[in-house]
Amino acid sequence: MTLARRIIPCLDVDAGRVVKGIEFEGLRDMGDPAELGARYNREGADELVVLDISASVQGRATFLETIRRVAEQLNIPLTAGGGIRKMEDGRAVLRAGADKVTVNTAAVERPELISELSQQFGAQAVVLSLDVKRKGDSWEAYTRGGRDATGLDAAEWAAEAVSRGAGEILVTSIDRDGTCSGFDCELTAKIAATVPVPVIASGGASTFEDFLSVYTDGCADAALAASIFHQETRSISALKKFLAERGVPIRLSR
Amino acid sequence: MKIAIVDYGAGNLPSVERALRGLGAETERAVEPGQLRAAKAIVLPGVGHFAAFVAGLRERNLTEPLRAAFQAGVPILGICLGLQAMFASSEEAPGDKGLGFFPEEVRALPTNVKSPHIGWNQVRRTQASVLLRGIPDDAYFYFAHSFAAPASAEPTVAACDHGFPFSAVIERGNLRGVQFHPEKSGETGAQVLRNFVESIQ
Numbered sequence: 366m367t368l369a370r371r372i373i374p375c376l377d378v379d380a381g382r383v384v385k386g387i388e389f390e391g392l393r394d395m396g397d398p399a400e401l402g403a404r405y406n407r408e409g410a411d412e413l414v415v416l417d418i419s420a421s422v423q424g425r426a427t428f429l430e431t432i433r434r435v436a437e438q439l440n441i442p443l444t445a446g447g448g449i450r451k452m453e454d455g456r457a458v459l460r461a462g463a464d465k466v467t468v469n470t471a472a473v474e475r476p477e478l479i480s481e482l483s484q485q486f487g488a489q490a491v492v493l494s495l496d497v498k499r500k501g502d503s504w505e506a507y508t509r510g511g512r513d514a515t516g517l518d519a520a521e522w523a524a525e526a527v528s529r530g531a532g533e534i535l536v537t538s539i540d541r542d543g544t545c546s547g548f549d550c551e552l553t554a555k556i557a558a559t560v561p562v563p564v565i566a567s568g569g570a571s572t573f574e575d576f577l578s579v580y581t582d583g584c585a586d587a588a589l590a591a592s593i594f595h596q597e598t599r600s601i602s603a604l605k606k607f608l609a610e611r612g613v614p615i616r617l618s619r
Numbered sequence: 620m621k622i623a624i625v626d627y628g629a630g631n632l633p634s635v636e637r638a639l640r641g642l643g644a645e646t647e648r649a650v651e652p653g654q655l656r657a658a659k660a661i662v663l664p665g666v667g668h669f670a671a672f673v674a675g676l677r678e679r680n681l682t683e684p685l686r687a688a689f690q691a692g693v694p695i696l697g698i699c700l701g702l703q704a705m706f707a708s709s710e711e712a713p714g715d716k717g718l719g720f721f722p723e724e725v726r727a728l729p730t731n732v733k734s735p736h737i738g739w740n741q742v743r744r745t746q747a748s749v750l751l752r753g754i755p756d757d758a759y760f761y762f763a764h765s766f767a768a769p770a771s772a773e774p775t776v777a778a779c780d781h782g783f784p785f786s787a788v789i790e791r792g793n794l795r796g797v798q799f800h801p802e803k804s805g806e807t808g809a810q811v812l813r814n815f816v817e818s819i820q
Contacts, residue, residue, distance in 0.1 A: 366740065366741045366743060366779065366780055367740070367741065368736070368738050368739070368781070369738060369739040369740070370737065370738075371738055398641065406805075409737070411761075436633075437637065440638065440786075440804070440805050440806070440808060440809060441761070441803055441804075441805060442761060442763070442800075442803045448725065454645045459631075460633075462633055462634065463708075464631060464634075464763070464803065484668065484721055485667070486666070487666055487668055487673075487765075488735050488765055489666065489737060489763040489764060489765065490666065490667075510727040532735045532737065532765075533735075533737060539691040547770055550718070560734055560737065561730065561733055561734060562734065563733055563735075563737050563738065580764055586733070586737075587738070602638065613758065616739045616759040618805065618806075
């Protein structure tokens, strides 16, 4: 009896479409969120994350509709976030069908947001999204989609967020994101050693071996990736088989 | 037979509703005592805080109708916090009373393991189970909780371990409960709900 390591595909959504940021090109359309969500659900994803990357006030209604459409396709947990500024934003996302909500920028600006969400919906529904860049021997937390440095030490901020009621940490290495050079295992191991809640690794996934490393060396409870799954070059079921054969506790779909 | 899903003002009601309807079951959201008194089967879903849960039931005058339904033998399925609420009390909300169908106290997961217990885990059958009928022993279920009833509780038919052995499935008389979320547990979870629906027909 073992808690399985989770594989979590992520849909970055803008104006109701899944997009991928391409250097010098801007955003490339990757498809319909509900269709992709249904496919991942079928292929054995353990959870799905949907992020509103535009996070604009005008786009809120569209994003909530996206969550509703995606949630209808799933019989696995759904996490949603991007632009969650206040309690009511969190409530709207959960009402639309998400099981968990991620917070980042607004939580740095006003950490009480984490406490409020946790008291209302439970720690299991509140995920701190932690975007970080390496700074010497440690990591610094960034907000606003990786644009603004906060001056906060990533591990210390993660610990505070947990003490305020965050039930999971989604840690993204900005340095690795989009580079296909693998997860930053030192980073996830550091966060996992600091906080008593599950840690989801993100940023840099490219090969099956990257996932194996982040569960072993990186001590991650879950690993998140976007584009490598979208392109159907690497299926979730093949990845799960690869990991299971190497002794990682994995839920194999039947 | 129509299943009344208790709507106490929080919880993940839509996903439970969708899962049951997907199996062909008829459902209604029960927000008033009268609906529970007339119900032939009840699902008690739940996420969030034990205190908010019992307060939500109390404010809507749903506590007594639930106890009456239990006494009358109406099948009741508790999910996650809905299972925990069937016990006498919880460490999450000292001083608040649960429904008290079972005498044990729901306990916090210990500090030597990650809490919340979030993710897919397996369960160990300790007695014959209606809800787990047709489900292989090594199947995974999705859990998301920080508190749990001890596996030693008398109605436990399947246990899970996370810090201590806790009750993953309970069954006794007309009462059934699962600590995991069947509505989020893929095809395996759908089978659990199907087993419940079939058991009340």
